[in-house]
Amino acid sequence: MNLFRSEEHARDWEEFEPRMAHLLRPVEWWADTFATPMFRARARADFISWATGPEGAAAFEELRQRMAPPRPDVRATAAAAAALSKVDLSVIDGSSAEDRSVEMQLLRLWPAAVPVETARHWRNAARGMIVAIPADPLPEVDAQAWIETRRSAVRDVQAATGWLARADVGAGDVRLTHRLAQMGWQGDVADQPAWTAMEQSARAVLKCRSLAELA
Amino acid sequence: MAAEAIDPDQLALTELDAVYAAIMSEVVATGVAPHYAELARSLDVEPLRAKALVTRIIELTPGWLHPGTDYIASFPPFNNQPTQYRVSVDGEQRWFAQCGFEALACRWLFPGRNVTVDAACLLGGEPLRIEMRDEDITMIDPPTMVGYTRSPVGGDAANRPFR
Numbered sequence: 001m002n003l004f005r006s007e008e009h010a011r012d013w014e015e016f017e018p019r020m021a022h023l024l025r026p027v028e029w030w031a032d033t034f035a036t037p038m039f040r041a042r043a044r045a046d047f048i049s050w051a052t053g054p055e056g057a058a059a060f061e062e063l064r065q066r067m068a069p070p071r072p073d074v075r076a077t078a079a080a081a082a083a084l085s086k087v088d089l090s091v092i093d094g095s096s097a098e099d100r101s102v103e104m105q106l107l108r109l110w111p112a113a114v115p116v117e118t119a120r121h122w123r124n125a126a127r128g129m130i131v132a133i134p135a136d137p138l139p140e141v142d143a144q145a146w147i148e149t150r151r152s153a154v155r156d157v158q159a160a161t162g163w164l165a166r167a168d169v170g171a172g173d174v175r176l177t178h179r180l181a182q183m184g185w186q187g188d189v190a191d192q193p194a195w196t197a198m199e200q201s202a203r204a205v206l207k208c209r210s211l212a213e214l215a
Numbered sequence: 216m217a218a219e220a221i222d223p224d225q226l227a228l229t230e231l232d233a234v235y236a237a238i239m240s241e242v243v244a245t246g247v248a249p250h251y252a253e254l255a256r257s258l259d260v261e262p263l264r265a266k267a268l269v270t271r272i273i274e275l276t277p278g279w280l281h282p283g284t285d286y287i288a289s290f291p292p293f294n295n296q297p298t299q300y301r302v303s304v305d306g307e308q309r310w311f312a313q314c315g316f317e318a319l320a321c322r323w324l325f326p327g328r329n330v331t332v333d334a335a336c337l338l339g340g341e342p343l344r345i346e347m348r349d350e351d352i353t354m355i356d357p358p359t360m361v362g363y364t365r366s367p368v369g370g371d372a373a374n375r376p377f378r
Contacts, residue, residue, distance in 0.1 A: 001314035001315055001316045001317070001362070001363075001364040001366070002314065002315045002337050002362070002363060002364070003300075003315035003318075003334055003336070003343050003345075003360055003361070003362050004336050004337060004338060004343075004360065004361050004362075004363060005336045005338070005339070005341055005343060005357055005359060005360060006357070006359040006360070006361060007359070007361050009336055009337075009338040009339065009361075010338070010361050010363040012338055013337055013338045013363075015365055016363070016365065017365035020363075020364065020365045020366070023362075023363060023364050024361055024362075024363045025361060025362055025363075026360070026361055026362075027319075027345065027355055027360040027361060027362050028352065028355070029362070030315075030316050030319055030362040031319045031345075031347075031352050033316070034292075034316055034317065034319040034320040035319075035320070035323075035350075039292070039320040039323055040323045042239060042291075042292070042320075042323060042324065043239070043323055043324055043326075044236075045232060045236050046228075046229075046232045047232060047235050047236065047239075048228055048231040048232045048235050048272065048275060048276075049228045049229070049231075049232050051275065051276070052228065052275060
């Protein structure tokens with residue numbers, strides 16, 4: 001139960017156990033987890049009575065559910081993509097795999113940092129988000145500025161929303177997503193083929209709720 | 216004088232509440248968990264009873280005694296034995312957290328005060344810092360910081376989910 005500087009640091013740790021990758025989470029998620037009633041109640045004068053009673057049992061069950069592993073028998077399939085399509089997400093007009101307007105908006109808006117209120121709104125209201133940012137810079141953008149924007153986007157969203165941000169340079173995208181389990185996603189994010197299938201299925205629907213709010 | 220054995224199941228919850236609160240109060244105030252003999256004096260009970268109460272509390276919570284001793288080693292969210300998770304309150308470093316996750320729960324014991332966790336990353340040893348005050352996490356450095364456990368949490372050891 002340790003803290004690491006980044007996801008990469010944790011995954012490179014000699015004792016990293018992929019089977020437990022579902023408990024690799026942003027520190028904000030752990031801060032929320034350790035803010036549940038089980039932990040706040042320790043200051044009570046009757047803590048042992050509380051912890052061994054029905055309220056303590058309910059708090060413990062809440063904790064167990066929060067940290068439960070994904071069910072291994074359900075894979076990312078069309079069902080998961082269908083679940084994603086039902087999520088209340090805004091669609092950017094004209095967005096498609098070829099449309100760079102979303103990325104243009106992102107580049108223009110993100111360096112100013114995401115307003116805290118907006119980020120908190122995402123965190124509280126959004127059930128899922130995928131932001132796809134091509135690794136190749138737009139023609140009119142300095143390559144280094146593009147790289148820094150990608151990094152800053154990952155950092156900002158991860159810090160502000162608690163979502164685990166992944167920078168998958170090899171695939172050409174920065175993908176930011178979490179809370180997928182709440183939407184019916186029961187697969188392993190590391191399961192790349194399934195992940196890609198889900199992303200492709202959902203991409204036309206999702207493009208980016210965050211940008212719709214920022215625009 | 217021969218001491219009578221104490222059945223842990225017969226210890227009253229109200230008494231366990233009081234002992235738990237006394238231990239927590241002492242750790243919050245000093246950074247150190249008291250020995251049962253010290254508790255016996257402050258609670259005005261026989262040392263053997265204080266020992267039984269401490270043992271029972273440890274059984275009911277995710278803390279532990281140092282193996283082979285009667286010394287409280289861990290009393291979450293704190294640790295009596297130093298760990299890499301140093302906890303400061305309003306700039307004074309006096310406490311250690313049981314683990315990186317429990318470090319995040321220390322703030323509930325210090326309402327209205329600035330709680331800082333300083334640690335070293337297990338990979339590379341570079342510094343980590345988290346600053347908190349009540350509901351707010353005011354700083355995470357670096358902002359990419361993550362938490363991870365390779366041990367099952369909330370598993371079959373139902374009463375000790377965080378070991």
